[in-house]
Each structure stands twice: as structure tokens, then as C-alpha cells.
Amino acid sequence: MSLITDNNLGPDADAVYTSLLDAMQGMDAAQACRFNTRLVLILLNQVGDPSVIREAIRLAHQGINEQ
Amino acid sequence: MSEAGYQPFEVKRVPELSGAPPHRYRVAIIGAGPIGLAAAIDLAQHDIPVVLLSDNNAVSTGSRAICWAKRTLDILDRLGVGERMVAKGVTWQTGRLFHGHDEVFNFDLLPDDGHKMPAFINLQQYHVENFLVERAKEFSDLIDLRFSNRVVSHEADDSGVRLTIDTDDGAYEITADYVMACDGAGSPTRKRMGLSFEGQSFEERFLIADIEMHEDPFPEAGRPERWFWFKPPFHEGQSALLHKQPDNIYRIDLQLGPDADPELEKQPDRVLPRIRQVVGDKPFKLDWVSVYRFRCARLKQFVHGRLLFVGDSAHVVSPFGARGGNGGIHDVDNLCWKLAAILKGTAAPTLLHSYEEERGHGADENIRHSAGATRFMSPVSEVERMYRDEVLDLAADLPFARSLINSGRLSTPCALTGMSLQTTDEESTDSTDFKPASSVGCVAPDLPINSEQWLLPLLGRAFVVLVVDAQTPADLGALPGVSVVSIKASEVATRRYGKGVFLIRPDQHIAARWPADHADVQAISRAMKQALGAGQGLAA
Numbered sequence: 001m002s003l004i005t006d007n008n009l010g011p012d013a014d015a016v017y018t019s020l021l022d023a024m025q026g027m028d029a030a031q032a033c034r035f036n037t038r039l040v041l042i043l044l045n046q047v048g049d050p051s052v053i054r055e056a057i058r059l060a061h062q063g064i065n066e067q
Numbered sequence: 068m069s070e071a072g073y074q075p076f077e078v079k080r081v082p083e084l085s086g087a088p089p090h091r092y093r094v095a096i097i098g099a100g101p102i103g104l105a106a107a108i109d110l111a112q113h114d115i116p117v118v119l120l121s122d123n124n125a126v127s128t129g130s131r132a133i134c135w136a137k138r139t140l141d142i143l144d145r146l147g148v149g150e151r152m153v154a155k156g157v158t159w160q161t162g163r164l165f166h167g168h169d170e171v172f173n174f175d176l177l178p179d180d181g182h183k184m185p186a187f188i189n190l191q192q193y194h195v196e197n198f199l200v201e202r203a204k205e206f207s208d209l210i211d212l213r214f215s216n217r218v219v220s221h222e223a224d225d226s227g228v229r230l231t232i233d234t235d236d237g238a239y240e241i242t243a244d245y246v247m248a249c250d251g252a253g254s255p256t257r258k259r260m261g262l263s264f265e266g267q268s269f270e271e272r273f274l275i276a277d278i279e280m281h282e283d284p285f286p287e288a289g290r291p292e293r294w295f296w297f298k299p300p301f302h303e304g305q306s307a308l309l310h311k312q313p314d315n316i317y318r319i320d321l322q323l324g325p326d327a328d329p330e331l332e333k334q335p336d337r338v339l340p341r342i343r344q345v346v347g348d349k350p351f352k353l354d355w356v357s358v359y360r361f362r363c364a365r366l367k368q369f370v371h372g373r374l375l376f377v378g379d380s381a382h383v384v385s386p387f388g389a390r391g392g393n394g395g396i397h398d399v400d401n402l403c404w405k406l407a408a409i410l411k412g413t414a415a416p417t418l419l420h421s422y423e424e425e426r427g428h429g430a431d432e433n434i435r436h437s438a439g440a441t442r443f444m445s446p447v448s449e450v451e452r453m454y455r456d457e458v459l460d461l462a463a464d465l466p467f468a469r470s471l472i473n474s475g476r477l478s479t480p481c482a483l484t485g486m487s488l489q490t491t492d493e494e495s496t497d498s499t500d501f502k503p504a505s506s507v508g509c510v511a512p513d514l515p516i517n518s519e520q521w522l523l524p525l526l527g528r529a530f531v532v533l534v535v536d537a538q539t540p541a542d543l544g545a546l547p548g549v550s551v552v553s554i555k556a557s558e559v560a561t562r563r564y565g566k567g568v569f570l571i572r573p574d575q576h577i578a579a580r581w582p583a584d585h586a587d588v589q590a591i592s593r594a595m596k597q598a599l600g601a602g603q604g605l606a607a
Binding site: 033034037038041042045 | 453454457458460461465467468471
């Protein structure tokens with residue numbers, strides 16, 4: 001399996017994105033940081049496949065390097 | 068420890084300083100710690116005479132290496148001290164992991180049954196050394212034990228290694244075909260050669276304290292536990308470990324942080340209050356205290372002509388995972404049968420390349436695991452610390468997070484799959500006959516043969532053709548120095564092996580395997596030649 005870069009959330013994409021933002025509403029930066037860390041850990045385990053995770057890490061990292 | 072344990076070993080005047088004619092030695096071993104002693108016994112069991120040179124005349128001070136893992140116990144059982152170690156040692160049962168005040172989870176440390184040896188025992192290094200010295204003395208015609216014989220220089224060439232040795236009676240020289248440098252992390256041999264010892268240093272300082280305490284700190288008396296704390300409430304911001312050794316000795320490890328002053332932290336007025344916070348008001352006395360920093364490093368090459376580095380002289384790791392002492396014993400297990408085969412002329416000296424290949428892989432694996440544990444315990448940045456803390460927080464409820472907690476990945480044998488000495492499965496092999504636990508390159512899994520006998524003690528020392536629930540191939544008598552062990556199907560045998568024919572190396576690793584109808588004497592002979600170094604890249 002390789003990393004999915006096309007929309008995989010279907011018509012719910014907007015709602016999913018909103019629920020992510022809602023969850024962080026009212027958090028200060030430190031709390032939001034903790035929240036994101038926990039979410040990453042939980043989703044890493046859900047994805048499971050190490051090659052997909054490494055590909056996602058590479059993609060995310062690339063964006064940071066470009067700035 | 069008891070005073071008896073510190074009784075010095077007898078120092079004898081050596082024949083070289085008593086007018087005896089020069090003697091050419093087969094193998095000289097520098098260092099009589101667990102690694103040097105185990106190597107001497109292993110070679111003696113292969114009928115190779117050795118001279119063992121120790122720069123002191125007593126066992127180690129302080130408990131030092133205390134955790135001995137199943138594979139190491141299997142090896143030490145092959146060397147004749149395994150049962151004694153298990154009888155004296157403390158077998159762990161329950162592990163508990165705390166984060167602050169709270170227990171995050173606890174786990175059973177016992178492996179599935181059907182193994183002669185337990186998953187781990189705790190036993191002080193000085194007991195192990197005493198057992199090994201006593202065992203070595205049983206080979207009085209093969210092991211020449213020389214305490215207080217300090218090697219001060221060496222000179223190696225293509226034909227042998229010349230050592231200059233200092234004693235209280237004067238200095239003398241000997242020449243040996245091979246020298247094993249088992250002289251520890253600070254190896255004088257390595258330093259004399261100016262070899263680079265590359266790796267990573269860690270800034271954190273740790274305090275080890277051994278205390279003697281007669282009241283059991285664990286909730287169920289008589290059931291030893293291993294307690295590990297992240298952010299212990301009694302020791303702000305760091306980690307702590309408590310576990311039990313024999314003779315009512317408890318080991319306490321406290322992470323002190325990078326700025327701790329080692330001399331100050333060793334003082335009883337600093338140490339005692341810390342320990343009271345771990346064990347409460349139970350009376351105890353201090354047995355040994357050490358403050359240390361560590362690094363993960365290895366020699367690029369372990370084999371330097373006829374000079375071989377073994378154990379800590381070749382590679383050092385952080386203590387998390389107990390991969391130092393255990394890894395060194397695995398080196399011995401890997402090297403000694405090869406050296407014996409070379410000295411007996413059944414293998415070419417190039418067989419030593421496979422020691423480099425296989426144990427270099429082992430050292431890298433040990434360094435990787437111990438560096439990973441160190442990073443989890445001492446995060447190097449704020450964001451790493453946050454991930455670590457969230458893993459600990461999630462672990463109370465989510466099993467997946469527990470598997471990310473790393474307070475040391477305990478030593479396990481590494482697989483030698485795909486390396487030069489192993490014969491890859493034939494493509495036509497029907498894999499349904501076999502089980503993953505007995506893949507080529509793995510240590511042969513143990514199993515009970517009957518109510519008194521185990522499989523592993525029947526393997527080792529020589530090559531063995533192990534036949535599991537299959538017909539023994541014909542004409543195996545044509546293979547010199549090979550014995551045959553045949554076992555019937557059983558629930559455990561089927562679960563760990565499946566069925567077929569396995570070629571087992573003298574270090575109990577699986578060199579090749581065949582489905583019953585593919586195993587013939589020619590195929591086994593070819594695999595054995597390969598396991599003795601005749602394969603590609605190792606040809607004499």
C-alpha cells in the first residue's frame with residue numbers, strides 16, 4: 001500500500017476538518033500541542049504500515065524544509 | 068556480598084619464570100570477566116587449550132552486570148553453569164511501570180512455557196564469575212588460569228601474537244596462535260592499538276545503588292517484581308528502577324540528569340535519602356554505589372588478523388536492555404566454535420569473517436535498541452519529551468501506546484538470516500511445513516523432550532542434524548563429526564518447528580533446513596561446508 005494523496009475523506013472532508021478545529025477550540029498553544037501529539041500517535045497506530053507512515057513523514061517534512 | 072566472595076584467587080608462579088622451556092600457546096585470552104571466562108570454557112569444551120590472563124586476582128567489585136537473558140542462560144547452560152545460575156538467581160515474574168504516582172500497567176515477565184531456561188534472571192556479576200572460575204577449574208588440563216598476570220604489550224603478525232606479561236615475580240613473554248581481547252570497555256589492548264571506538268555519548272548521569280534489605284518491598288512476598296518509574300514522585304523529573312538480586316540485595320537505578328556531580332552524588336548523605344524515598348522506612352544498608360555516564364560505540368572491525376575483540380572491548384551500549392553482558396556472551400558463543408574449527412583444521416582462517424559479519428550485525432542491533440531506549444528515557448528536545456509523556460499518558464488506557472514505552476528492549480538473540488554461513492531455503496520449499504520460530508539463521512527453539520530432558524542441551528558443541536517428525540535421511544554416517552537428534556511430533560514441536568530436517572551449528576543456530584523428502588546427505592554436506600565458511604566470499 002502506498003500513501004493516499006487524493007481525497008480519501010469523500011464528501012465528509014469539510015465536516016472532518018471542522019471537527020478537528022472544533023476539538024482544539026479554546027485550547028492554549030500548549031494544550032493544542034499535546035492534543036496534536038496524542039492525535040498523531042493514535043493515527044499512526046491506525047495506519048500501521050511503516051512504509052506509508054515513513055512516506056507521510058517525508059511529505060510533511062518536505063513542506064517544513066521548503067519554508 | 069559476603070566476604071567469602073572476595074577471597075582472592077590463588078596466584079601461581081608461571082612456568083616461564085620457573086625455567087620451563089618456551090611453549091607455543093593455541094589461544095591466549097586477555098581478561099577473566101564473564102566474557103573471557105566463558106570463552107575459555109567454550110574453547111576447552113572443543114578440546115582447545117587456552118591460557119587465560121587476568122590483570123587482577125578477584126571477582127568484580129559491585130554487582131555490575133546483573134540481568135542474564137534466556138539466550139545467555141542457554142549458552143551458559145551449554146558451558147555447564149546455567150542450572151547453577153538459575154538456582155541462585157532471582158527469576159523475574161511481574162513488571163510494573165509507573166508514571167509519577169500512578170501505575171500505568173503491569174505485565175508478566177515469564178515467557179510461554181516449554182523452555183528449559185527462564186526469560187531472565189538477576190544475578191550479580193561476581194556470582195557469575197565465581198561459578199565460571201569454578202567451572203574453568205574442572206578443565207585443569209586445558210585451561211591455564213593465570214591471575215595477576217597483566218599483559219603490557221603485544222605484537223601481532225601473520226603467524227601469531229606475542230604478548231609481554233607482567234607479574235609480581237617478573238615479566239615474561241609468550242606466543243599464541245590467536246589472542247582474544249576480552250579486556251572490557253576500557254580495553255588496554257584496543258588502546259595500545261590506537262583503534263578508533265566510534266559512537267554516541269550521552270550526557271545523562273545515572274546512579275546505581277545496591278542495597279541489602281531484609282524486608283520485601285513488593286506487595287506479594289516471595290514474588291520478585293521489577294518496578295520502573297518515569298517521573299517518580301520521589302525523584303523529580305527523572306526515571307528510576309528497582310529490582311531484586313539474590314541474597315536480599317536490591318538494585319536501584321536513578322537517572323540524575325546531565326548536570327549531576329558524580330563525586331557528590333556518591334556520598335551517603337546524598338544517596339541514603341534518595342533510597343529512603345524508594346523503599347520507605349525499611350532498614351537497609353548500602354552495598355555498592357556507582358555514578359556513571361555511558362556511550363554506545365563499537366570498533367569498526369572486531370577481527371584484526373590473529374587478534375580478536377570480544378564483548379565490551381569490541382562494543383559498548385547503554386545499560387537499558389541488558390545488552391552489554393548478554394551481547395558479550397553471544398559473541399563468545401559465535402566465535403569459539405569457529406576458532407576451534409580453524410585450529411583443528413576443519414575450517415579456513417577466513418571463517419573469522421563470519422564472526423565479523425554476524426556479531427557486527429549483533430552489535431549494531433544492540434546499539435540501535437539501547438540508543439532508542441536512552442532517547443525515550445532522556446528526550447533530547449522539548450517536543451521529544453512531549454511525545455514521550457503523551458505515550459505514557461495514553462498507555463494507561465490504550466495497549467498500542469504500551470508497546471511504545473521503552474525502558475530497555477531486553478536482550479534477545481539476533482537472527483543471522485541471509486548471512487554467508489546460512490543456506491537459504493530452496494525456492495521449492497513448501498513453507499507450510501515450517502514455522503517462523505525455526506527459520507534459517509534463528510537460534511533453534513527449545514522444547515521438552517520428556518519430563519526430564521530438554522532439546523537445547525542435546526544441540527551444540529558439534530554440528531547436529533535435527534530431525535523433527537520426519538524420516539532420518541540415509542547415510543548420515545558419511546558426514547564426519549555430525550550427530551543426529553530425532554524428535555517426535557508434539558504440540559510444542561509442531562508449534563515451534565513444524566516438521567522437517569534442520570542443520571544446527573555448534574552455537575545452536577539453524578544453518579539450513581529441508582522438508583523431509585528434500586533432505587539428503589549431499590544437501591546436508593553442502594550446507595555444512597557453507598556453514599564452515601566454504602561459501603561465496605568466505606572461500607579459503
